[in-house]
Amino acid sequence: MNTVTMKWLLRREFWEYKGSMFWAPLAVAALLVVSIGATVVYGLSMHHIPTHVTVNGQTIDGYTVGITLEAKSRIAQVASSVYLAASLPLFGLLTAVVFSYCLGALHDERRDRSILFWKSLPVSDGMTVLSKAVTAMLVAPLITIVLGTCASLLLLLIGCVALAANGINVLGPVLGSPDLYLSPLCLLALLPVYVVWALPAVGWLLLVSSWARAKPLVWAVGAPLVGLLLVKWISVAAANVSGEPLGLMPYAQDVVARLLGGIVPGIWFTFHDGLPHALRPGPDGADVGSLVSGSYATLAHADAWLWALAGAAMLYGAMRLRRFRDEG
Amino acid sequence: MSSVISAKGLTKRYGKRTAVDGIDFDIPAGRIVGLIGPNGSGKTTTLKAALGLIPFEGALSVLGFDPRTQRDDLMQDVCFIADVAILPRWLRVKDAIDFVASVHPRFNREKAERYIAATSLKPSMKVKEMSKGMIVQLHLALVMAIDARLLVLDEPTLGLDIIYRKQFYQNLLEDYFDEHKTIVITTHQVEEVEHILTDLMFIREGRIVLAASMEEIGERYIEVMVSHDKVSAANALQPIDRRTVFGKSVMLFDAAAHGVSRQQLAALGETRNPSVADLFVATMKGSYA
Numbered sequence: 372m373n374t375v376t377m378k379w380l381l382r383r384e385f386w387e388y389k390g391s392m393f394w395a396p397l398a399v400a401a402l403l404v405v406s407i408g409a410t411v412v413y414g415l416s417m418h419h420i421p422t423h424v425t426v427n428g429q430t431i432d433g434y435t436v437g438i439t440l441e442a443k444s445r446i447a448q449v450a451s452s453v454y455l456a457a458s459l460p461l462f463g464l465l466t467a468v469v470f471s472y473c474l475g476a477l478h479d480e481r482r483d484r485s486i487l488f489w490k491s492l493p494v495s496d497g498m499t500v501l502s503k504a505v506t507a508m509l510v511a512p513l514i515t516i517v518l519g520t521c522a523s524l525l526l527l528l529i530g531c532v533a534l535a536a537n538g539i540n541v542l543g544p545v546l547g548s549p550d551l552y553l554s555p556l557c558l559l560a561l562l563p564v565y566v567v568w569a570l571p572a573v574g575w576l577l578l579v580s581s582w583a584r585a586k587p588l589v590w591a592v593g594a595p596l597v598g599l600l601l602v603k604w605i606s607v608a609a610a611n612v613s614g615e616p617l618g619l620m621p622y623a624q625d626v627v628a629r630l631l632g633g634i635v636p637g638i639w640f641t642f643h644d645g646l647p648h649a650l651r652p653g654p655d656g657a658d659v660g661s662l663v664s665g666s667y668a669t670l671a672h673a674d675a676w677l678w679a680l681a682g683a684a685m686l687y688g689a690m691r692l693r694r695f696r697d698e699g
Numbered sequence: 700m701s702s703v704i705s706a707k708g709l710t711k712r713y714g715k716r717t718a719v720d721g722i723d724f725d726i727p728a729g730r731i732v733g734l735i736g737p738n739g740s741g742k743t744t745t746l747k748a749a750l751g752l753i754p755f756e757g758a759l760s761v762l763g764f765d766p767r768t769q770r771d772d773l774m775q776d777v778c779f780i781a782d783v784a785i786l787p788r789w790l791r792v793k794d795a796i797d798f799v800a801s802v803h804p805r806f807n808r809e810k811a812e813r814y815i816a817a818t819s820l821k822p823s824m825k826v827k828e829m830s831k832g833m834i835v836q837l838h839l840a841l842v843m844a845i846d847a848r849l850l851v852l853d854e855p856t857l858g859l860d861i862i863y864r865k866q867f868y869q870n871l872l873e874d875y876f877d878e879h880k881t882i883v884i885t886t887h888q889v890e891e892v893e894h895i896l897t898d899l900m901f902i903r904e905g906r907i908v909l910a911a912s913m914e915e916i917g918e919r920y921i922e923v924m925v926s927h928d929k930v931s932a933a934n935a936l937q938p939i940d941r942r943t944v945f946g947k948s949v950m951l952f953d954a955a956a957h958g959v960s961r962q963q964l965a966a967l968g969e970t971r972n973p974s975v976a977d978l979f980v981a982t983m984k985g986s987y988a
Contacts, residue, residue, distance in 0.1 A: 379801045387789050485787040488838070490752065493774040494802050694770070697753045 376494055380502035381510060384476075391468045392511050396461055400522040403460060408529040415533045446534075447544030451551040452659055454527040455558065458519025462636045465515040469507050469569075469634045473576035474587045476503040477689060481581075481696075500577065500690040507573045508566045512636070516562075520555040527551075550659055557659045564666045565636060567675055570682030572633030574689070581689040581696070595627040629678055639669040703728050703849055703881040704749055708757035711744050718744040720905035721757065726898070728848075729878040733892055734885045735979055736902035742885045743781075745902065746851050749883075750779050762848060775804065778842050779851035784834045784858060788827040792820050792837060799841050811844035814870070831858040839867055843875055850875070852884045856891070864888070868895055893975040901982050908982055919955045921964050922973040924948075929967045936963065940981030951981050 385392065477500070480486040489499065531542040545551060579591040602623040609617045625642075632638050669675060704726040711719040719741040726732055736742045748755040751766030751773060759766060764773040786795070792815065800808045815822075818836045826834055835858055842850070856864040872895050876882060886892055899916060901909040911919070925933045925948040934941075937957045938950035951973055952959050964970050973981075 376802045379798055383798060386791075386794055387787065480787065483787060484782060484785040487752075487781040487785050488787070491750075491774075491779045491781065491842070492799060492802055493771070493804070495771045695754055697747070 373498070376498060377502060377505075380494065380498060381506060384502060384506040385510065388472055388506075391472065392506075392514055395468065396464055396515055396518050399461055399464055400458070400518045403457060404522050404525050404529075407457060407526055411526075411530050412533045415537055443539065443541055444544050446539070447541045447548055448550070450527060450530065450541065451545050451548035452554065454551075455519065455523045455554045457523045457526050458515075461515050461519040461522070465511060466635045469511050469573070470576065472511065473503075473507050473573055473634075474580050474591055476507070477577055477581035477693060478583060478587045486693075496690050496694040500581075500686055500693060503577060504573055504686055507577075507634070508569050509562065512562060512565055516555070516558045520558070554659050557663045560663050561636075561666055564639060564670060567670060567679045568639045569634045570679040571629045571685070572631060572682070574682030574685030575630040576634075577689045578685040578692070581692040592631065595630050599623050599627050633678075633682075637666075639666060639675070642674070643669055643672060701728075702726055702760075703730075703762060704883070705760045706745075706749075706757065707759075709745065709748060709759050710756040711741070711748060711753065712756075717905055719748070719755070722902075722905070722907050724900065724907055724910055726881060726883065728881050730897045731872075731876065731882045731884065731895055732898040732900060733889070733896040733975070734883055734900045734902060735889060735975070736885075737983055740902045741905040742902050743853055746779070746853055746883065746885065747781070750777065750781070750851060752781070776848040777851070778845045778847035778849075779853070780838060780842055780855050781851075781853050784831050784838070786826045786834055786838055788825070790826045791822070792824050793822040795837065795841060796822075799845070803845055805846040806841075807844045807846060810874075811840050814840035814843060817866075832860060832863065835859050836863065843870060848880060850880065850882045852882065852886075854886055855884065856886065856888070864891060868892060871895065889976045889979060890974065896975070899975065901979065903983055916978070917972050919953060920973050920978055921952050921954060921961060921970050922977065923950050923952065923964050923967050924969040924971075925950055926968045933967045936967075940977070940984070951977065 480489060490496075527545065531540075531545055534541055576587075576591055579587050579594075583590045602619050606617045606619050609615070628638075628641075702725040704724070706722055706724050708721045708723065709719055710717065710721045722741075722745070734742045734745065744753070747753045748759060749761050749766060751761075751770035754767060761773055762776050764770075766773055796808060796811055796815075799811075800806050815837070818833065818840070820829070820833055820837055820840075824833075826837070829837070835856070839855065856867055859867070868891060871882070884892055884896075896913055898912050899909065900907055923933065923938075924944075927947075930948050933948070933950050936952060936959045939953050939956075940951040942949050950967075952964055954961065954964075961970065
């Protein structure tokens with residue numbers, strides 16, 4: 372393993388997919404700041420101080436005349452703990468970007484035959500496939516986290532300034548809140564959890580990408596869906612014959628969810644107990660720490676690791692295909 | 700290690716079709732070998748096998764490595780152009796140089812920049828903005844700057860105009876080649892490479908029909924401009940090819956095969972060494988039928 376080569380392989384991926392990995396999320400982040408920011412500023416300046424402030428679904432009652440210190444600190448607390456929620460659309464975009472990236476990563480180079488150029492250099496197939504998996508599971512999410520944090524901070528600042536212009540100065544308490552600084556770190560801390568849960572999906576998509584002669588999207592989505600239909604049909608047939616349902620459907624659905632949905636950030640909460648209770652926003656905002664501990668708790672189940680192993684095996688398969696496939 | 704590429708019983712089948720049919724050959728170091736054959740004769744398949752791009756049967760050793768299992772080691776010392784104009788559309792000239800310079804220990808950046816300076820390529824240009832000829836120029840500049848022990852060129856100058864083609868082969872010979880390097884070239888434009896080749900390999904229907912050094916070929920094959928009165932005498936010596944140029948019969952003889960001597964042939968008319976193209980046409984007769 373050569374770290375210099377790996378660095379340049381990652382850079383290579385970034386050159387190729389700069390549009391979807393950097394410019395698209397940047398544009399969405401800018402749009403978020405402008406649209407939400409303008410709405411907040413416009414709303415506050417038109418209607419002046421509301422009797423209560425709603426931040427991401429959290430309602431804090433205030434008074435039109437002389438807001439209490441306690442209300443102020445609660446506004447600050449809620450704002451500083453849930454402000455990152457403003458970047459949610461970026462994580463939705465991330466899912467789409469990673470999905471299309473994985474499908475194209477090993478297919479496009481075969482379609483335009485540039486694979487013959489890359490393979491004329493002393494870069495192994497293992498390194499190349501690894502660089503693509505790392506791009507999907509670490510580089511793209513990192514870019515999203517950084518852009519999302521910047522956009523959210525900007526929005527928070529706009530909100531504080533707008534409130535201050537209306538006589539409610541919460542900037543001090545917001546800046547003094549530890550959650551303000553902890554939240555981005557919590558997002559970063561979630562990255563390893565994301566890698567484990569995204570591995571089966573990234574492995575599957577890259578495998579299809581290196582295998583399909585054409586239309587990797589149809590194969591990647593179609594094959595699991597056809598499999599699901601088959602299982603459904605067998606279950607129904609079996610139920611008719613023996614009167615007992617086979618109970619295969621939940622397993623089949625689980626497989627499809629992991630192969631296609633694994634790259635959705637936070638998908639891990641849906642496989643077991645659902646969202647931890649502490650995460651559901653309460654009157655004091657969200658408990659960001661429990662988001663992290665709840666996420667890591669999902670890794671205590673063996674299935675997470677077994678599926679990650681399956682994902683790694685599919686990556687290995689993608690590497691072998693790239694190694695020996697005759698591109699004509 | 701005497702030979703750079705050594706094949707024994709090299710075979711490649713695509714389903715029922717046999718593309719390469721149990722061929723044996725040895726290419727020593729310090730040679731420039733022309734691998735010549737009609738389309739579909741198996742020359743590209745042979746090169747792909749040697750470069751570890753496809754699985755195959757038989758024994759094949761390239762620089763002492765087995766291309767099937769030791770490709771990563773092999774690629775440290777080998778470079779190739781498998782097809783021209785296949786650089787990815789999004790690649791910039793300067794990024795391409797940076798990338799190859801960083802991953803290839805034998806890449807000489809100054810050399811690549813010198814080659815590129817001789818073209819109309821600009822560092823910030825993307826491949827999608829280039830003409831086909833410019834893409835080939837970039838690809839050749841990158842490859843020529845790699846100090847590989849074995850360079851494999853499969854139709855390297857396709858799409859280039861004649862001035863640049865000549866320039867390329869000139870650079871290849873003067874600037875790139877030395878006694879420690881080996882170059883294997885396939886091309887349809889035989890006449891452009893024959894003056895730089897040291898060895899010839901003709902391949903037809905997956906088999907090697909001729910493998911010899913240029914000196915051996917010069918001794919073995921003789922072309923004679925036969926005078927009118929000696930045509931029947933010449934025909935009796937079993938020429939492998941005959942054609943008519945300006946009303947004169949031109950016959951090609953294989954001195955090794957039919958035991959004809961140079962003196963015998965000199966009596967029939969003016970003798971000379973055949974061009975590789977003529978020799979190729981004579982050898983490949985029937986391939987296009």
